[in-house]
Amino acid sequence: MERHLLDGLVGETDLVVRLERDLDALPETGEQSALALIKSWASQGWLHRVASGERNVCYLTQDARRALDFVRGMRRNDTIATGGSINGIASRLKQVAIRVGDDPDRIRAGIEAEIAALHAELEELDAGARPEPDVTAMYDEARAIALQMERLITDIGLYGTMIEQATAALDDPIDTNVEYRDRQRQMYADYQAAWDSAGRDSHRAFLRMINDPDQRAEFEADIATVASTLPELDPALRKVMAGFFELVGHQIDEVERIQQRCAQRVKRFTAFGTLEQTRGVARQLNEAIGAARALLKESLTDSRLDIEVPLARHAISSVGALSFRINDLSAPKPAAPAQGEVDLSTFSSLTTQVDAPALTQMLNSSLPVSLPDALAMLDAAYLGHVIVLWSWALKQPNTSDAPPVTVRFHSLDGHDREMEVPHLMFTEPILEGAS
The missing domain is CATH 1.10.10 (Arc Repressor Mutant, subunit A)
Structure with a gap:
């Protein structure tokens, strides 16, 4: 892998x-x-x-990259306890302490010491007596930079993972307006956390660098110089440094794919909220009509009617005109096993819970493909995907006698489930209007 x-x-x-x-x-x-x-x-x-x-x-996936980073570190016996590490730590720590401190004398002394060291180095260069660099310190510093670059490649993808998680629950069923409001607030909070994360800062900084040709060319030249002058650097880390821009570019592309996927989820979620708001108004009207009916029934004390007086025509805005009375209080008979095959055509309504146009495009570009293979092509298959693809496959001309196949899908409780589906084939394109 x-x-x-x-x-x-x-x-x-x-x-x-x-x-x-x-x-x-x-x-x-x-x-x-x-x-x-x-x-x-x-x-x-x-x-x-x-x-x-x-x-x-x-x-x-990002999980696989993080796991491989850990395995590579164990295989290489990565360690920061090297000969020049303590000197580098002390030097960088001193710089941070000077910058964050509020002692002007110490800040001035630090700046003057740096200026004096730079002047001394310039004088040595003018005299033609450049001192040899500390090879141990150079290798330690280059190794630390390469390890940081390797980690950066994976961490840039964490920004995509965060926005993926922020929108993962948007496709789950919603029953009440309160639940919709809470999920909307959680989505905004998760998006804000992703916006303020270090992964997004790395993502944005890298985009600025690749859009600046001079800065990118200088960075690539520095990588080539380090790789050529430090031949004993670990080959795997040397490969990371040499292919840094290409590897991070793949991560940037993956983040963009995730952003497009999340934008579709947010679009469906917003459309559902508009529809649910309309339904909420209808529910409030129905509740008001029901309360008025109850008051009217109590006021008609001289009327011994077994029916409720209708206040509206029997339509979607009316609760109904009739009430039912249970005369037989005995327990109902036990349910009997159903006969025949289950008709899956009614499950086509689940297309409102999945991205039907994207699903149709994926199938039409992969024909011919079997139902199990189509499910395997999805990044995260849920029960809605299984049922929708199954119902579409039943409309295809199938002559295959292959045995059923067990497929896996995600459930709303976070656990994976298995289901046995027939080995149906998609051989004809699916019309977007029909899907």
Whole structure:
């Protein structure tokens, strides 16, 4: 996983070929194929497997990157306890203490000491006697910078993870206006936390650097100088420094994809709030009508009617005209098992809970594709996705006799669930209006 996917996007076909070679080199791999391994990684949340144009592409999730960073550190025995580390710590700590302190004499002494050291270095350069740098200190400093760059690559993606989490609950069902208001406030609070996070600061600073060609060229030249003059630097860290802009660029692209996904969620959430506000007005009217009906019923003391007097026509704005009386108080008969197959066509209404246009576009760009594979292509499949895709697949011409397949999906309580679905095939395009 690390060797093939750490550098960013990889085509699924190319990744399958690479993994097949790795599996052939292993002594015992069982019956698992490379494609099955990719699908397993995607279902477990380690890999994004999405359609891009006419092919599928794969790239690591933020959780996978953080796990690989930890494993690499353990493998390299990363440590900051080196020969020159204490000197570097003392020097940087002194600079911070001088800047945050309120002693003007100490600040002046620190500035004068720096100026004197710089003048002495200039005089040595003019005399042609440049002292040799402390190699140990240079290696320690370069290693610390490379480790920080490696961590920065992953931490930039944390900004995308934060806004993903801020909008993750927006697609969950909402029953009351109070719940909608609380979720809206929580979304604003989470977005504010992401806006004020260090990950966004890194994201913004990197965008400024890549948009400034002079600053970027100078940074790349410094990386090349350090990599060429310190040959004993760890090869993995040297690779991180050399490919820093490319690796961070992949993270920036991932953050932009997450922002687009979150924007769609916020759009659906806002539209639902407008509709729910209309429904709330209707509920208030119904409650007022019900209260008026109760008062009218009490006022008609001489009328022994078994029905309620209707105050409006029997429509959506009316609670109804009739009341029911239960004459038989015995327990009802136990429910009997249903006969026949379940009709899933009524579940098409769940398309209002998923991004149906995006789902339609993904399917049409991946035809032909099976129902289990279509579910595996989603970043986070919920029950609504399973039911909607299943109902669409039933409308396709299917002649496959393949056995059913067990798929995984997320539930609202945070746990993964499994469901057995038939091996249906999507062979014809799905019209957006029909979806």
